[in-house]
Amino acid sequence: MTYPTPIVFVVDDDISVRESLESLIRCEGWEPETFASAREFLARPRTLVPCCLILDVGLPDLNGLDLQKCIASDRRDMPIIFITGHGDVPMTVKAMKAGAIEFLIKPFGDEALLSAIRQSIERSQVMLRREAETGTLRHCYTSLSPREREVLVLVVAGLSNKQVGAELGISEITVKAHRGRVMQKMEADSLPDLVKIATRLRLTPAYRA
Structure with a gap:
């Protein structure tokens, strides 16, 4: 199955972080989409292409962990990579138990993030493929x-x-x-x-x- 260019979503209220990640993501051949808040991101319609979400924990309206809960059921094809400047063990454990791919503490190396993105996109492709197969089976059942x-x-x-x-x-x-x-x-x-x-x-x- 051939997919369009993967999208890497970034939700971070720091514009310098968004701009830096946007440049890094684009250089790797992926399509970046950045958002300053969780609610801005939630307003964006779901897209059926391989994707992942780079998510800051400390957001001004809805924090990263709460956003993770919001999208857990209907966006399972979108793995989450958490980034934060103030992480702790309980926060990390909570995020990983909820299905996060990675939890990176700022400042982090580019390769650590890129590796997490690659893993996330591969997982997203698998989940989209399964979803499409299940859709075909449902059609047969009807x-x-x-x-x-x-x-x-x-x-x-x-x-x-x-x-x-x-x-x-x-x-x-x-x-x-x-x-x-x-x-x-x-x-x-x-x-x-x-x-x-x-x-x-x-x-x-x-x-x-």
């Missing part, structure tokens, strides 16, 4: 009929065709027909493949023991 969806969750729960038929009140031959269409529509080559897909889509077995 093509199933209600009955085919019932058959799917029962089959991946480990029921035989006979048991599925008894559960749904249909013949074993009908189950086989539905099962074949499910495999085709979900582009599954085998039952283990179908189980993996169901797990990916978090489908809950409907079998009543």
Whole structure:
């Protein structure tokens, strides 16, 4: 999969830091976007390109750790690199436990930051790829009929065709027909493949023991 130029977002209220990082990022071939506050950054629509966020902890409106919480659920494809001039162990531990890639204390070397950015962009690419694959699977799932969806969750729960038929009140031959269409529509080559897909889509077995 080919991606557009990765974006490196920078949120820091110090204009000299923003300008310095912008120049460094651009020299490496990435696209920098800088913001003076967390709220300014949050107003920027999400972009589906490989990216990462260089985030200052001490911001004037919403601090870096609070911003990390705000974007944790809907921007998981955007790894965070924290930078600060006043770091401590509890702050670092909190940020890293919440998923930060790196926590750098100012002043830090260019290579330390660039290494963290490279790692972040690689992770972002992986997450975007997974998100796209899951989107494709969801599209395949929506093509199933209600009955085919019932058959799917029962089959991946480990029921035989006979048991599925008894559960749904249909013949074993009908189950086989539905099962074949499910495999085709979900582009599954085998039952283990179908189980993996169901797990990916978090489908809950409907079998009543």
